Amino acid sequence: MEDKTRPAAITLDREQHELRVQWEDGITSRYPLNALREACPCAVCRGGHEMMGSEHDPDLETIEVKREYQVSDVQLVGNYALQFWWSDGHNSGIYSFGYLRRISPEVKRAAGGQGNQPGR
Numbered sequence: 001m002e003d004k005t006r007p008a009a010i011t012l013d014r015e016q017h018e019l020r021v022q023w024e025d026g027i028t029s030r031y032p033l034n035a036l037r038e039a040c041p042c043a044v045c046r047g048g049h050e051m052m053g054s055e056h057d058p059d060l061e062t063i064e065v066k067r068e069y070q071v072s073d074v075q076l077v078g079n080y081a082l083q084f085w086w087s088d089g090h091n092s093g094i095y096s097f098g099y100l101r102r103i104s105p106e107v108k109r110a111a112g113g114q115g116n117q118p119g120r
C-alpha cells in the first residue's frame with residue numbers, strides 16, 4: 001500500500017540541523033540532516049546494482065552517520081519528491097514523499113508500529 005500523504009509544510013531548519021515535514025494528516029516528521037544524507041535513496045548510496053530493488057528501507061533512528069553534512073539547497077521535484085544538494089556535492093538522491101513517510105519514525109509510531117526505543 002503506497003502512502004500518498006502529502007506535505008502541508010516543509011521546513012529546512014539549519015540551526016536545528018534538521019528537516020521538518022508537516023504532513024496533511026497532522027503528523028510532523030523530523031529528519032536529522034546527517035541521517036537523511038546517509039539514507040539517500042539513489043543507486044550509488046544504496047550500494048549499486050546489487051542493492052537495487054531491495055525492499056529494505058533505512059531506519060533513521062539507527063542509521064550509521066559517518067560524517068557531518070550540510071544542505072546547500074533543497075527543492076521540490078515535480079510535486080512528488082524533494083531533492084537535496086549536500087555539502088559534499090552529492091545531489092542525485094530523489095526523496096519521494098512516500099519514501100520520506102516510510103523512513104519517518106514519527107509516521108511509524110503513529111501507525112502503531114515499532115521505532116520507539118525508550119531511553120533514546
Ligand SMILES: [Zn+2]
Binds near residue numbers: 045092093
Ligand atoms: Zn545518493
